Each structure stands twice: as structure tokens, then as C-alpha cells.
Amino acid sequence: MQNNSVLIHFSQSDSTNMANTIDTTSLDRNYCVIMAGGIGSRFWPESRNNRPKQFLDFFGTGQSLLQMTVNRFRELVPMENILIVTNVLYLDMMLEQLPELKPEQILCEPARRNTAPCVAYAISHISGMVGRKLGAKSIADVDWEDPASHANIIVAPSDHLILREDKFIDTLKVGLDFISRNDNLLTLGMRPTRPETGYGYIQLESAKDKCENAVLPVKTFTEKPNLELAKVFYESGEFLWNSGIFLWNLRTIRKAFRSFQPSIADVFKKGDEVMGTPEEEAFIQQMFPTCPNISLDYGIMEKAAGVHVIYADFGWSDLGTWGSLYDLGEKDENRNVALRGTSLFYESQGNVVTLPEGHLAVIEGLHDTIVAQNGKVLLICKKQDEQSLRQIVADVEKKFGGIYS
Amino acid sequence: MQNNSVLIHFSQSDSTNMANTIDTTSLDRNYCVIMAGGIGSRFWPESRNNRPKQFLDFFGTGQSLLQMTVNRFRELVPMENILIVTNVLYLDMMLEQLPELKPEQILCEPARRNTAPCVAYAISHISGMVGRKLGAKSIADVDWEDPASHANIIVAPSDHLILREDKFIDTLKVGLDFISRNDNLLTLGMRPTRPETGYGYIQLESAKDKCENAVLPVKTFTEKPNLELAKVFYESGEFLWNSGIFLWNLRTIRKAFRSFQPSIADVFKKGDEVMGTPEEEAFIQQMFPTCPNISLDYGIMEKAAGVHVIYADFGWSDLGTWGSLYDLGEKDENRNVALRGTSLFYESQGNVVTLPEGHLAVIEGLHDTIVAQNGKVLLICKKQDEQSLRQIVADVEKKFGGIYS
Numbered sequence: 013m014q015n016n017s018v019l020i021h022f023s024q025s026d027s028t029n030m031a032n033t034i035d036t037t038s039l040d041r042n043y044c045v046i047m048a049g050g051i052g053s054r055f056w057p058e059s060r061n062n063r064p065k066q067f068l069d070f071f072g073t074g075q076s077l078l079q080m081t082v083n084r085f086r087e088l089v090p091m092e093n094i095l096i097v098t099n100v101l102y103l104d105m106m107l108e109q110l111p112e113l114k115p116e117q118i119l120c121e122p123a124r125r126n127t128a129p130c131v132a133y134a135i136s137h138i139s140g141m142v143g144r145k146l147g148a149k150s151i152a153d154v155d156w157e158d159p160a161s162h163a164n165i166i167v168a169p170s171d172h173l174i175l176r177e178d179k180f181i182d183t184l185k186v187g188l189d190f191i192s193r194n195d196n197l198l199t200l201g202m203r204p205t206r207p208e209t210g211y212g213y214i215q216l217e218s219a220k221d222k223c224e225n226a227v228l229p230v231k232t233f234t235e236k237p238n239l240e241l242a243k244v245f246y247e248s249g250e251f252l253w254n255s256g257i258f259l260w261n262l263r264t265i266r267k268a269f270r271s272f273q274p275s276i277a278d279v280f281k282k283g284d285e286v287m288g289t290p291e292e293e294a295f296i297q298q299m300f301p302t303c304p305n306i307s308l309d310y311g312i313m314e315k316a317a318g319v320h321v322i323y324a325d326f327g328w329s330d331l332g333t334w335g336s337l338y339d340l341g342e343k344d345e346n347r348n349v350a351l352r353g354t355s356l357f358y359e360s361q362g363n364v365v366t367l368p369e370g371h372l373a374v375i376e377g378l379h380d381t382i383v384a385q386n387g388k389v390l391l392i393c394k395k396q397d398e399q400s401l402r403q404i405v406a407d408v409e410k411k412f413g414g415i416y417s
Numbered sequence: 418m419q420n421n422s423v424l425i426h427f428s429q430s431d432s433t434n435m436a437n438t439i440d441t442t443s444l445d446r447n448y449c450v451i452m453a454g455g456i457g458s459r460f461w462p463e464s465r466n467n468r469p470k471q472f473l474d475f476f477g478t479g480q481s482l483l484q485m486t487v488n489r490f491r492e493l494v495p496m497e498n499i500l501i502v503t504n505v506l507y508l509d510m511m512l513e514q515l516p517e518l519k520p521e522q523i524l525c526e527p528a529r530r531n532t533a534p535c536v537a538y539a540i541s542h543i544s545g546m547v548g549r550k551l552g553a554k555s556i557a558d559v560d561w562e563d564p565a566s567h568a569n570i571i572v573a574p575s576d577h578l579i580l581r582e583d584k585f586i587d588t589l590k591v592g593l594d595f596i597s598r599n600d601n602l603l604t605l606g607m608r609p610t611r612p613e614t615g616y617g618y619i620q621l622e623s624a625k626d627k628c629e630n631a632v633l634p635v636k637t638f639t640e641k642p643n644l645e646l647a648k649v650f651y652e653s654g655e656f657l658w659n660s661g662i663f664l665w666n667l668r669t670i671r672k673a674f675r676s677f678q679p680s681i682a683d684v685f686k687k688g689d690e691v692m693g694t695p696e697e698e699a700f701i702q703q704m705f706p707t708c709p710n711i712s713l714d715y716g717i718m719e720k721a722a723g724v725h726v727i728y729a730d731f732g733w734s735d736l737g738t739w740g741s742l743y744d745l746g747e748k749d750e751n752r753n754v755a756l757r758g759t760s761l762f763y764e765s766q767g768n769v770v771t772l773p774e775g776h777l778a779v780i781e782g783l784h785d786t787i788v789a790q791n792g793k794v795l796l797i798c799k800k801q802d803e804q805s806l807r808q809i810v811a812d813v814e815k816k817f818g819g820i821y822s
Contacts, residue, residue: 057779356816358809359802370793372821374462374809377786377799388775390790392797394782397764404763404779411761416777 034159036192036261041163043141043262044089045134046081048098048106048170049121054333054398056405057389057416058366066171067105070337072352072369077171077331079109084177088184089166095119095137096170097130116288122297128311129276129303131167133296135265136280138163140287142262151284156263163262164188167308172255173340175327183324186225187259190320197268197313198227198259201252201321202328207242210332212254212309214321219250222323230319233309252321255328258308265312272315276303334382334398338364348375353385364395389416439564441597441666446568448546448667449494450539451486453503453511453575454526460739461810462794462821463771471576472510475742477757477774482576482736484514489582493589494571500524500542501575502535521693527702533716534681534708536572538701540670541685543568545692547667556689561668568667569593572713577660578745580732588729591630592664595725602673602718603632603664606657606726607733612647615737617659617714619726624655627728635724638714657726660733663713670717677720681708739787739803743769753780758790769800794821 035041051064059065066078075083078096085094091112098106100120107115119133139151142163148154154161166184174180187198201214203224216222217229233254237245245251260268269277279302283295313319329336341349346361353367355375362380365373373383382398384391393401408416440446456469464470471483480488483501490499496517503511505525512520524538544556547568553559559566571589579585592603606619608629621627622634638659642650650656665673674682684707688700718724734741746754751766758772760780767785770778778788787803789796798806813821 356809356812358805367795368793371795372793372813372817373795373797374813375797376805376809377802378797381782383795383797385790385795388773388777390772390776390778390788390795392778392780392783392788397782400763400781404761404781407761408777408779412777 034162036159036162036164037189039088040090040093041192042089042188043093043095043138043163043165044085045131045138045165045167046078046085046094046096046170047127047130047167048078048096048102049124049130050169050171054401055384056401056408057386057391058384060386061414062101063105064102064171065331067102067109070331070351070366071341076109077173078106080174081168081170081172082110082113084174084180085166085168087181088188092117093141095134097121097134098170099124120293120296121300123301124305125300125303126305127308128273128306129279129300131265131308132269132273132276132280132303133300134167135165135262135269136283136287137292138165138262139266140289140292144288149285151287152281156266161262162192164191165260165262165265167258169256169330171331172257173329173331175340177326179324179326183225183322183326184259186227187322190227190322191259191261191264194320195261195264195267196318196320197264197316198320198322199230199313200255200257200259200324202255203323203325204246204251204253207239207246208253209236209239209242210336211330212236213242213245213251214254215245216250216252216321216323219248222249224323224325226323227320228323230321233314252323253328254309255324256309256330258313268312268316273304273306273311276306276311279303334364334384334393334401335395338362338382338395362395439567441564441567441569442594444493445495445498446597447494447593448498448543448568448570449490449500450536450543450570450572451483451490451499451501451575452532452535452572453483453501453507454529454535455574455576460789461806461813462791462796463789465791466819467506468510469507469576470736472507472514475736475756475771476746481514482578483511485579486573486575486577487515487518489579489585490571490573492586493593497522498546500539502526502539503575504529525698525701526705528706529710530705530708531710532713533678533711534684534705536670536713537674537678537681537685537708538705539572540570540667540674541688541692542697543570543667544671545694545697549693554690556692557686561671566667567597569596570665570667570670572663574661574735576736577662578734578736580745582731584729584731588630588727588731589664591632592727595632595727596664596666596669599725600666600669600672601723601725602669602721603725603727604635604718605660605662605664605729606635607660608728608730609651609656609658612644612651613658614641614644614647615741616735617641618647618650618656619659620650621655621657621726621728624653627654629728629730631728632725633728635726638719657728658733659714660729661714661735663718673717673721678709678711678716681711681716684708739769739789739798739806740800743767743787743800767800 048066055065067076069076097119106118143151143154213234215231217231279299286292286295338349348357349364351366353371355365355373358376360375360378365383367385380395382393453471460470472481474481502524511523548556548559618639620636622636684704691697691700743754753762754769756771758776760770760778763781765780765783770788772790785800787798
């Protein structure tokens with residue numbers, strides 16, 4: 013991969029000198045795509061098919077993970093430039109939780125196709141928005157090399173936890189500044205705090221310039237490692253956790269899809285004239301399911317040259333497991349975490365408990381266990397065995413036909 | 418204590434020969450007193466102050482322990498001769514669960530005074546019933562040596578479990594026959610099946626004539642032993658579990674109270690003219706609380722001579738602990754017991770689980786633990802630590818002021 017060289021792109025068009033004076037960092041050029049199509053069966057019974065993780069208020073703060081995610085971007089992106097991509101099943105819940113958003117800001121996937129098609133859809137929709145601002149009738153008519161069409165895009169999952177929002181904002185400002193001036197794909201890499209096997213890792217070209225909010229060239233992306241490898245990664249100091257939060261400008265990501273996922277680019281190319289019009293929905297309904305099922309990491313990030321990463325450290329978790337909730341929760345003197353409801357612990361250590369609001373659990377002689385009560389379901393599961401949860405939920409589904417799942 | 422000698426008592430009155438032909442074993446001379454005043458904090462959160470153990474359907478059979486107890490006596494005692502003694506707080510619940518009983522069959526204690534005053538009240542009430550049948554205006558007018566006043570009385574707790582009801586009936590028939598012809602106090606002693614520390618024991622004069630339904634003289638009553646002593650008791654073959662089920666005829670128990678608890682006898686003597694009349698309630702309200710707090714075992718049984726026991730074996734438990742419920746429950750191949758609701762167990766052994774009807778528990782990696790969910794309360798407690806429950810319930814009461822207790 014190439015080293016980071018700060019390249020300022022000037023417009024190649026000769027139409028006007030004004031292009032050279034366009035401020036590519038102005039707030040109204042910022043867009044945010046929040047990916048919110050997931051199910052989160054790992055949090056059963058807290059999450060269910062009809063109420064996935066992003067809609068839950070895990071920490072009893074009065075805000076769901078989704079609402080917290082949207083609020084986090086208020087300072088960086090105008091509300092009308094925030095887009096949510098979700099499954100059509102969750103449209104009503106989305107509008108209910110986010111009453112400030114207009115229905116057209118919720119992009120509905122008619123089928124599950126992983127993150128590359130999800131982002132391609134959002135990119136195409138944003139291209140339409142930008143094109144209309146420029147007076148173009150079709151996305152095909154826009155000159156994407158013209159700074160007038162410049163847009164900065166943040167892509168983020170809807171169901172992660174960020175502890176230090178102030179630091180998060182600072183980091184994203186560095187990232188937005190970088191992509192406003194550079195045609196590199198950028199990702200956020202989190203300072204690892206333990207040899208976690210639940211995350212993918214990003215290897216730096218070099219660890220020597222590592223410091224908070226440094227923009228550094230990426231050497232390679234890795235899949236989730238086993239514990240032995242995770243320890244090597246952690247101790248080397250060259251690896252960061254892959255947060256799944258990406259930044260790039262519109263021109264760059266459009267080119268990347270064209271180069272590395274031409275089949276997806278071709279699908280959306282057919283929608284150049286309908287994105288943002290009343291025909292968009294029918295087009296997506298018909299064409300989106302024809303996209304290949306491929307992740308953004310695998311389909312774009314690992315293939316692209318010049319990918320950079322910001323070395324970030326704002327207290328992040330993908331909340332992928334009960335264990336991660338435990339790690340983040342406030343612990344009593346016996347390392348117990350009561351996420352919601354009231355829990356009294358006797359001779360018990362290292363548990364994580366969540367109950368319906370207003371409920372009480374009295375727990376005696378229990379250790380390192382998840383206790384989650386939700387609706388008519390009670391789960392008690394050793395923390396170390398939570399990888400069995402997926403199989404257990406499948407079992408329950410098979411035995412009870414969806415009553416409890 | 419004296420040996421069992423079968424003494425037939427004939428009437429000493431010279432009024433009529435008919436007395437000698439009275440059948441003291443006829444069904445309408447049988448009475449049953451069911452003691453139902455307890456709270457059962459050991460089963461919290463399943464039992465609560467406002468819904469004690471006897472009203473609960475522990476086993477999901479559709480009948481509470483109280484209803485099962487009453488039904489068990491149908492064959493032995495006319496419905497109108499069944500009396501329930503309970504706390505005034507539970508009157509409405511009683512009438513709801515036992516619609517066949519008339520309100521006057523529910524005797525309400527205005528205060529908690531242990532089993533001796535409870536039984537004395539019932540005995541006094543039965544004396545009034547018998548007196549009225551004989552045309553007497555006051556209990557004082559009845560000749561209790563006259564076989565015409567003969568009554569057989571069974572006293573039983575409302576909240577025990579009996580597994581073999583057929584054998585229970587056979588045993589009680591033996592007992593009723595014995596007390597119809599003998600002026601001895603009789604109790605049921607259960608064949609012990611383990612060195613249980615949760616029960617009192619009854620020592621036999623001699624173990625040599627021991628066989629099912631044998632009526633045998635008692636040597637002594639003992640308190641709940643420690644484990645070491647319980648093992649000695651169990652292995653000696655001379656000890657039976659004290660079931661708290663008693664039989665005696667009215668004449669004999671009246672004499673016993675007069676001899677061993679004269680202060681209680683004196684209290685009820687004052688009510689000789691009002692028992693069974695509309696004034697009974699006011700009398701009890703005023704006088705019952707003046708009785709000393711004393712148990713039937715300590716106050717009468719341990720002091721009386723000639724006490725006998727039936728060697729019984731019909732599958733009994735006082736359901737005094739979650740452990741006892743576990744011992745009795747149907748176990749799966751991993752020794753787990755699901756009392757109510759549905760439970761799926763993974764890598765779990767020796768647990769006992771009860772849930773609201775229609776609820777599901779998924780339990781992974783849990784061993785020898787009580788899991789009880791009721792209303793807004795969830796209890797998880799090691800079986801071996803359940804003696805801490807009383808303290809825990811007190812804690813909860815102190816912390817939350819009765820919301821959850």
C-alpha cells in the first residue's frame with residue numbers, strides 16, 4: 013500500500029474558478045450513514061427478531077443504542093444529511109425512535125446482503141442528493157471530480173457503544189478534515205486494551221508515529237484471531253481493533269466500488285436517474301436483492317490501496333457479546349454488574365444481570381454468569397459459554413416455533 | 418410412658434343403655450382441623466406475606482396445597498366437619514379457594530400464637546358443635562364421658578405434601594379406629610428415608626414391632642437434630658419423622674389441655690357459652706391474643722403419657738424448604754427439577770426451577786441452585802445456602818419496605 017501523502021485535488025473542470033475556492037470541509041458537505049439492519053441474536057432474550065439490539069436501552073439511560081448513535085453525530089452532520097440503512101421490517105420502529113428524521117432518510121433494504129451493498133445503496137442515495145443540489149437530472153450527469161460535488165461521508169454501525177463522546181467528536185473532526193482533502197479510504201482503529209478474540213484487527217505500516225488521532229497508513233486487515241494470535245497482536249503494538257467506522261469522500265468511495273465491486277456498482281448504476289425520486293423504492297425492491305452478499309471490509313477495504321486509519325481511543329465496544337457489556341458495566345466491589353433493574357448479590361462475583369425495569373433479583377452463590385430476564389424468558393448462562401447462545405436460540409426457535417425468539 | 422393397652426371406655430352415666438351401643442367410629446363423628454395460618458418466608462419469592470405457601474400451586478397441578486389437603490379428607494370426614502384455622506388476613510383467600518366451605522368453618526385467629534392455642538380454639542369450637550347436637554346450651558353442660566359426645570379429631574397442617582393418598586387414607590383409618598376406642602394422643606410418624614436435619618424426630622419405645630400402620634408407644638419427641646445426630650437417629654431404626662399430623666378423641670384432648678396447658682384451657686373455658694354463636698368472633702377477638710405462644714408438641718405431646726404413633730409411609734414432606742421441593746420433584750437425566758413453567762437445561766445439574774406459568778428459562782452451566790421467579794422478583798440461590806433465605810428476605814424488606822416481600 014502507498015504511504016500517506018496529502019494530496020489536494022483541484023477541480024479539472026474549466027467552467028469556473030469558483031470551484032477552487034469551494035470549502036470541502038463545510039458542515040453541509042458532511043453526510044452520515046448509520047447501518048442498522050442487524051438482529052443481534054447473541055443478546056437473546058434481551059434482543060429478539062422483532063426488537064433487535066440497536067433499538068434497546070441496554071444501560072437504562074432512556075436512549076437506545078440507535079438514538080445514542082444518531083445524537084452523537086449532531087455536531088458533525090446536519091440532521092437532514094443523516095441516513096439510516098435498515099431492514100424494511102424495522103421501518104416503523106425506526107420512525108418511532110427517531111421522530112426528527114423524515115421517512116426518506118430511512119433507507120430500507122428489502123433483503124439482507126451484508127455491508128458492501130448496504131453502503132453502496134447509501135452512497136448512491138447520497139449521490140442523488142448531491143446531484144439534485146447541483147441541478148443534475150441524473151447521477152450520471154454529475155462531474156465527481158468537480159469540488160462542487162464534494163461530500164464527506166461517515167459510515168457507522170448503529171449498535172456500538174462509545175464512552176467518551178467528546179473524544180469521539182475530536183477524532184471524527186480529524187477524520188473529516190483528512191477525507192475533505194485526501195482521496196484515501198479511512199477507518200477508525202481503536203487502541204486495544206486486551207487480547208480480544210471478538211474483534212478484527214488492523215495492522216499499521218509502522219507503529220513508530222502512533223499517537224492519539226494520528227492518521228496512519230494501514231498495512232493489512234485481519235479476521236478475528238484465536239487467543240494465541242490475539243496475544244501476539246496485542247503485545248506487538250502494531251495492531252488496532254477494527255471498529256467498523258469508516259470515512260471517505262464521495263468521489264473516492266464511488267471509484268472504489270467501481271474498481272473492486274463492479275457488479276455492485278453496475279446494479280446501482282441502473283438507478284442513476286431514480287435515486288431520491290418516488291421510483292427509488294421500487295428500483296431498490298427489485299434490484300437490491302441481486303447484489304452479492306459481501307462485507308465492506310472484505311469487498312473494499314482489504315482490496316484498496318492507500319487505506320489509512322486514525323489511531324483512536326475514546327472507549328469503544330461493538331457490544332457484540334454479554335461479556336463486552338460486562339466489561340463496560342459499572343462493577344460493585346465483587347465485580348458484579350447490574351445493567352437494569354435492581355440486583356442484590358450475596359456471595360456472588362463477576363455476574364452481569366439485566367431485568368425488566370422495576371424488577372428485583374436476589375442472587376446468592378453465583379459466579380461469572382449472565383442473568384437476563386426479558387418478557388417471558390429468563391436466561392442464565394456462564395459468561396465463558398456465551399458462544400453457545402446462538403445454538404441455544406436456534407434450539408428454542410426449533411422447540412417453540414418463535415414464541416420466545 | 419405407659420404401653421399401648423387398648424382400653425374401651427364405656428359411658429359412666431346411667432341415663433340409658435343406648436350409650437353403650439353408640440358407634441364411636443361412624444363417619445359423622447369425625448372432625449378435621451386444618452392449620453393454615455403460616456407465612457412460609459422460606460419460599461420467598463414464591464410465597465409472600467399476602468400469599469402464603471398453603472395457597473400456592475407449587476407443582477402446577479391446578480390445586481393449591483390447601484385445596485389438596487382439604488380434598489384428601491373428603492373420604493374420612495363429612496365436609497361440614499372440616500374446620501380451617503387461619504389468620505384473619507387470609508379469610509377472603511380461604512373462601513375463594515374453598516367455595517364448598519361455609520364461612521363459619523373458617524376459624525380466624527386475630528393474632529399468631531403458635532399451634533397449641535390454634536388447636537385449643539378448634540377443640541373449643543368442635544365442643545360447641547357437639548354440644549349443640551346434644552341439645553346443650555353451654556359446652557359446660559356436656560358430659561364428655563358420655564359416648565354420645567364422642568368425636569374423633571384429626572389435626573393436620575395445610576401446606577404439606579402427600580404423594581400416596583391411598584396409603585394416607587389407609588393410615589388415617591387405622592388412626593381413627595384407634596382413637597375411637599382409646600384415650601391416647603396419637604401422632605403420625607413417617608418412615609425416615611435420609612438423615613434429614615429439617616424435621617423433628619419421634620423415638621419409639623421399641624423398634625421390634627415396627628411395620629407399616631402399626632400403632633406403637635412413643636418413648637420421646639426430639640427437636641430438629643444436627644447432621645451427626647440425625648445420622649444416629651436414622652441408622653438406629655428407632656426414630657420416625659414427626660409429621661405434625663395428630664389424632665385424638667375430643668374427650669382426651671380436652672383433658673390434656675386441662676392437665677398440661679391450664680392457662681389456655683382457662684381462656685377457652687370463658688367461651689363455653691358463645692362458641693358457635695354470633696358472639697364467638699368477638700370473644701376470640703378479645704381473648705385469643707391472651708393465650709401464651711406455645712407449640713402443640715412442646716405444650717401437650719411431650720408432656721402427655723401414653724402417646725402413641727402410627728408408623729406411616731405414604732411419601733410425605735413438610736415442604737419446609739426448596740430442597741424438599743427438589744427432593745420430591747420429578748428429575749430429568751441431569752437431576753434438574755422444573756416445578757412450573759418450561760425450562761431448558763444445558764450443562765446443568767441438580768437445579769430446581771419455578772417460573773410463572775407460560776414462561777421459559779434457558780439455563781446453562783448452573784448446578785445445585787434454586788431459581789424462582791415470581792412477579793417482579795427473581796431468586797437465584799445455591800440449594801445448600803437456602804437457610805440464608807430468611808435473612809435475605811429480611812434484608813429485602815428492610816431495603817425496599819415491603820414492595821418485594
